[in-house]
Amino acid sequence: MIIGASGESDQQIMWTSDYFYKKFDLKRVYYSGYIPISNDNRLPQLGTAVPMLRENRLYQTDWLMRFYGFDVHEIVNNEHPNLDLDIDPKLGWALRNLAHFPVDVNKADKHMLARIPGLGMKSVHKIIQARRFRNLNWEHLQRMGVALNRAKYFLVCASHDFERRDLTGPQLKSLILQNSTSKYQKILSPQMNLFG
Template identity: 65%
Template sequence: MSFDRIKEKLSILADAAKYDVSCASSGGKRANTNKGLGNNTGMGICHSYTEDGRCVSLLKILMTNHCIYDCAYCVTRRSNDIKRAAFKIQEVVDLTINFYRRNYIEGLFLSSGIFKNADYTMERLIRVAKKLRLEENFNGYIHLKSIPGTSDELMREAGLYADRLSVNIEIPTISGLKLLAPEKKHEDFIKPMNKVSTEITKYQSERKIIRSTPRYAPAGQSTQMIIGATGESDWDIIRSATYYYKKFNMRRVYYSGYVPVLSDARLPSLGSQVPMLRENRLYQTDWLLRFYGFSVQEIVNSQHQNLDLDIDPKLSWALRNLEHFPIDINTADKRMLARVPGIGMTSVSKIIQARKFRRLNWSHLKAIGIALNRTQYFIVCDSKDFYTKEYSPETLKQKILKNSSTKYKKYFDGQLSLFS
């Protein structure tokens, strides 16, 4: 096949893959042995980010944008009049190797529209990974999308060659899925998730006894939800995400704001794109639940079903629970330190370590990197007390926002504030 045709396919199928955000490559470790090609040590032509903030490059494409389903929200849906294309198995292998040799990428993120049926599609994805591992001796990162409804046998094989597997739950609730994707069944998404979770546990247990046992999906599994295509509240979304974390031991749940590219009576109007800030607030909440000791009910509940867009969820919680503050920075336990706006987990560790040697004041906290323009209203330390109990939650909120510099607000509302 001509170079021009391959280039055309790449243009079509890379563009079709851009709506899938669940391609972080953190967590995988595959040593390069026998002078093989590539190396994956926790890193993964899209840019993705590892858990420690490093940027990695992945060849992110669909095997094909042909699909037997007609989901309302999907640009590759059966009824959409778009140019279709499909890669051959060897073409994907060659592209991956050639891009890697040129130092364009560090791994492969491979998804696909569903053609013929789930098993036929998944088998082709597995054959790509298998060829890369066994024929090309490729040790770089591979992320395969699990096709809903795939048999257990194929899911087991997929995890032996891929570093991470993921099946997108797509819509946060079953009712939303029935509305926008009536041809799909919720249980078809759950089945491969359950198999991957079971196999990961099984292989991990066997490796404790037999060290030669191969690794199964060493970077775990993830899923993705489309936000804003249906009317779910943030409470609905977070409860759903929490279920998948607990039930299937997900490594990550990704939140993708609905992008209106198709006109459909069941969807929001084409001009009503979900604000990126809503995605950010969901990721911040996800971080608080996973690493800061918060419960779902503390962040969102029946009385507070949607996250505030103008302030982050930790500050929102603090303003709704001012009776817990101020805390003494020199005596408070780790749990309460982590709940103070402006103090991240790294700073919590620094505070606990530093106060072993002396009582901390504002200068010490500033040197540690604490965001005092927020923190000062929620703590006392070995300095003048800036906290004023007469502030109402709304007054304090406006004061904090007003005192935030333009530069800080950009940081505060950006992805880096996930860690604060």
Template identity: 55%
Template sequence: MSDRIREKLTILADAAKYDVSCSSSGGNRKNTNKGIGDSSSSGICHTYTEDGRCVSLLKILLTNHCIYDCAFCVSRKSNDVKRAAFTVDEVVELTMSFYRRNYIEGLFLSSGIFKNADFTMERLTRIVKKLRIEERFNGYIHLKTIPGASEELLTEAGLYADRMSINLEMPTESGLKLLAPDKSHDDVKKPLGFIQNTITQYKEEKKTGLIKSIPKFVPAGQSTQMVIGATPESDMEIMYSAAQYYNNFNLKRVYYSGYIPISYDTRMPIIGSQPPLLRENRLYQTDWLMRFYGFNVQELLNPKNPHLDTDIDPKLSWALRNMEHFPIDINTADYKMIMRIPGIGVRSAQKIVQARKFGKLRSHQLQKIGVAYNRAKHFIRCADSTYLINEPDALHIKNIILAESTSKYLKTPQNQLSLF
């Protein structure tokens, strides 16, 4: 690798680190005609598929030149940073070279916008097209959609990328206008809607069976990203926005990126050097409950409870606010209600439903199944329950759980040492 390419790689890989929507879940592109790579094979690091496999991606920008001046973005045009841009051939050569060395299993490619949207999107499309056709690369490709690009370019890009994503940037339109007045959420909704409609169209054509061969179009779906903490939205506003985009555009993921201070701006909040990681974590937990546990966003966040608790997770918080549903009989309750019990995850709930077909479940059996019994015991009844509260008190239960969690943390050897 030449010094010039190495310098570009250093600049553009560093600039790409702020985009957290780097996923590889859902890809099923197979290796055909003795091509190179396979998006469904396992890798070595960086990102994870839905089934837990670790997959490495080359994560870079095509360029960090940008015509926009978004206050929260390191690549904004007014920021005094070193600029660089890859050519189409350089990105293709880097990807293939890294893959052959077993460094990566795929590519995550984004870009600042230089000249205009179509100019940038056309180059991104040329890269993925060249990888697929000329290099016969069948590894995973996650491509950023450029707001304002033509539908023709989006259609062509979707035929070669596994997943496409476009950043919402801020959770609300008012927040976006504050920090990026030249941008609009409508610029995001239009390509999201077009790609989703095209995905549906290709699937319908495949179902009819009238056309012998239907090409894949964005087989791993779409995702988006919000910056959290740069604008004053409540947790409720953030998650209501996420729920809207999940429902309207059938997104695979919404990513929440804690705001990282890049430079001083009077419009930006003054926080420490670290992003708000605890809040980011709580938002991801809420998102998980919505996608996999059957919770409606209004149950978790509403005008009476617009903010997530910092000391307990959102599932426990919901349970403590709704103690009229508890305790639940683990041997008779339906699957959906079992999923709502703190300390019981999706797999544990499935095992419980299967195991109780052979007899009533007792506490030791729940622990073997994988239930976090010390937490769940406050909300359930099983065949040998001895821990029963006639009139459950939410605050009392919360204090018990927090005390047990703190005690368990302090008992670990590394934390005992840290106390001294």
């Protein structure tokens, strides 16, 4: 799907993708930011930035739907029609649904572990395997590759360090953004002109 050419919301895009997955049993939907090539006044003007970060967030949302068990309505809906470009969609969902947290990594099922920001499916499988033999603490999680800079606000384990349960969604978002650097930050920076 071409995004950014006609003013569609992320909700419209992802609901369409969800429909394609369910109705036509598609294996994959691709997203591509619109690159202005025409002076047609119905389209974005020449020189308009390509929405690459938005494209990335749509791919992340698609991944959550296909591999993490999220329903499209949980991520984008009438209340939240567009994805937050500052944070990934799973973190955005978690910040809007703090009532589901903290999750105890030593007891939670696979479905709930997969919803913790900072946990990928490989980490979820490692946690499920390892906790059969011992109660997991922060050190164990760190060795498994869990992104504790995000996950520590949404889980509990055998250790009780790092826990901050008194923060609101916007406060947590600010704290997480303040203490992490995004590998996608360069996408927000304008590209230097090769010939200028």
